[in-house]
Amino acid sequence: MIGGELYHIIKPLRNPFYADAGSDMRVDVGETVTLQAKNIGEEAIYRWYDQNGELICDEQECEIEVNREQTCKLEVTALADGYKDYDKVNISINPCGKIKSMFPNPVSDNLTIDCILNNASDASIQITDYFGLLYAEHALSPDATVVSFNTDGYPVGTYVVKLICGGGAVADMKTFVKK
Numbered sequence: 001m002i003g004g005e006l007y008h009i010i011k012p013l014r015n016p017f018y019a020d021a022g023s024d025m026r027v028d029v030g031e032t033v034t035l036q037a038k039n040i041g042e043e044a045i046y047r048w049y050d051q052n053g054e055l056i057c058d059e060q061e062c063e064i065e066v067n068r069e070q071t072c073k074l075e076v077t078a079l080a081d082g083y084k085d086y087d088k089v090n091i092s093i094n095p096c097g098k099i100k101s102m103f104p105n106p107v108s109d110n111l112t113i114d115c116i117l118n119n120a121s122d123a124s125i126q127i128t129d130y131f132g133l134l135y136a137e138h139a140l141s142p143d144a145t146v147v148s149f150n151t152d153g154y155p156v157g158t159y160v161v162k163l164i165c166g167g168g169a170v171a172d173m174k175t176f177v178k179k
Contacts, residue, residue, distance in 0.1 A: 014083055017041070021074040021087040027066050028094050029118045035072055035089065036061045043079040048072055069093050096120045096165030098172040106177035109152050115145045115163055120171075126162045135159065154178045 020038035027033055037046045037060050048056040051071045056064060064072075074087045097117040104111075117123055117140060125147055127136040135154060138147045151159075156178055163172040 014081060016083070017076070017078065017085060019074050019076040019085040019087040021072065021089040024090040024092070026092050026094055028098060028116045029067060030065065030116075032063050032065050033091065034061060034063050035074075037074050037076065037087075040076055040078070045077045045079065047075045047077075049075065066091055066093070093118050094171070096123060096169070096171035097163060099161060099163050099174050102161060102174055102176055106179040107151050108179055109150065110148055111151050111161075111176060112146065112148045113161060115140060115147075115172075117142050117145055120165045122167060123163065123165045123171075126164055128160050128162065130158050130160065151178055 017040040019040070022036055022038070025033055035048050035056075037048075039060065045058065046060040047058045048062055049072065050056055051073075053073075056062065056072065069090075069092050071088050071090050074089070075084060076086075077084045095118065097115055097120055100114045100116050102111065102113050111127075113125055115123070115125070119142070120140075123140040125136075125138050125140060126134060127149060128134050136149050138149070140147065159176055159178060161174050161176060162170050165171045
């Protein structure tokens, strides 16, 4: 029999913490989002990884530009004892897009509408009055997302601009005033 020493290590109990990467997000292609981990209340290292395990940043908060759907993983490591916990946030792309801008508003003769389309194959802009009467419609393509409408013949009032995708679903809506 070979001699040896026996060590009995007593490690203090830890109150566990839980990493919190925040809520899942739905964004547009090219949008910059902020990943923000909830503070765990003690000194810690916060690391964000992409779905391939590559380090995105090692800060509690960081910004990324989204060009595709992805899942980001948060790793939180307590400095006091190395205890770790993980969470993730899913970033999905809006299926259609949104109306980015509309100008001028109020309008007297020409209204320009700029849209962001997120891989939408069947998108159009509709202009209706406040009661739903259709005044104009124009199909959009991913290459042509800016459209102008001549509003000379429109009566004075409030109008609704709708971004329509996928066979009739309203993806976004804004109003303008014809003066």
